[in-house]
Amino acid sequence: MHSARKCYGRMGLISRVSNGITSYNVVRITKTSDNGVLSCNFEILSSEKREWRIVKPENDTFNAEFDMRSSVLYKGNLHWICNKMTTLLAYDPFKNECRFISIPSEVYHMKGKNAILGVSRDNLCYFEMNRISINECKLPGWKMWVMKDYEKGEWSLDHEEKERKIEGISVICNVLSGYSPIIPVSFHPWNEEIVYFWYEGYFFTYNVKKGWFEDDFVSFSSQSIVLMWEMFPLLMPLCPSRLPKPKWDGKIGNIVNK
Numbered sequence: 001m002h003s004a005r006k007c008y009g010r011m012g013l014i015s016r017v018s019n020g021i022t023s024y025n026v027v028r029i030t031k032t033s034d035n036g037v038l039s040c041n042f043e044i045l046s047s048e049k050r051e052w053r054i055v056k057p058e059n060d061t062f063n064a065e066f067d068m069r070s071s072v073l074y075k076g077n078l079h080w081i082c083n084k085m086t087t088l089l090a091y092d093p094f095k096n097e098c099r100f101i102s103i104p105s106e107v108y109h110m111k112g113k114n115a116i117l118g119v120s121r122d123n124l125c126y127f128e129m130n131r132i133s134i135n136e137c138k139l140p141g142w143k144m145w146v147m148k149d150y151e152k153g154e155w156s157l158d159h160e161e162k163e164r165k166i167e168g169i170s171v172i173c174n175v176l177s178g179y180s181p182i183i184p185v186s187f188h189p190w191n192e193e194i195v196y197f198w199y200e201g202y203f204f205t206y207n208v209k210k211g212w213f214e215d216d217f218v219s220f221s222s223q224s225i226v227l228m229w230e231m232f233p234l235l236m237p238l239c240p241s242r243l244p245k246p247k248w249d250g251k252i253g254n255i256v257n258k
Helices: 171-175
Strands: 012-020 019-032 037-046 052-055 071-074 077-082 086-091 097-102 115-120 123-129 142-149 154-160 183-187 194-199 200-209 212-219
Touching: 012 071, 012 077, 052 086, 071 115, 123 183
Parallel strands: none
Antiparallel strands: 012 019, 019 037, 037 052, 071 077, 077 086, 086 097, 115 123, 123 142, 142 154, 183 194, 194 200, 200 212
């Protein structure tokens, strides 16, 4: 079951459970032309119908520019960053409703080149850096917003850090001594004080409250640049697991090891 159209990052997956039954929708954003006027529609594959169908939103018709970033699921809606990081498109495929939400007005003039949108502790978060690369051993400044009122589209600037000099003799300081791009790639799913970064083949854990990196970091096998739209946070479900029954030798407290 494949769509005939290529949409790159303009897609998303959303599921819900009703009366013990899980259903899902795969959503793609497609562009059509009507008398020379471009507009966006939704192409949906549902678990019930199992075939692609084109859906026009009931409450809006629109045309927007999208990049390669994947969608973000929040409050039952899929969200895409569009129009050069100035707007979020929110869409509910079950109700066929969509609306636009503004990006925080105090963002840097980077047009989202080094920014991420994600969910942490049930909060919609937006993190942006003021520059792409480390320059003269200085870490770029950054800002982090949290959505405070989803219905009104109101953001709160919860954390901010100015440009910081990289100094010291730690392993992290030695690794961060180059001029390569340093890229935020994901939020921690349960700790909104943690943002993960990629830099020269390493993944770093950054604490926004401390304003610096944690001591642990992970080497990545590829030296190619890892972009935020190539990262897909995967949470393993906490499913109950059946444990094997121990075999007793007849004596209290003794287990037969095999």
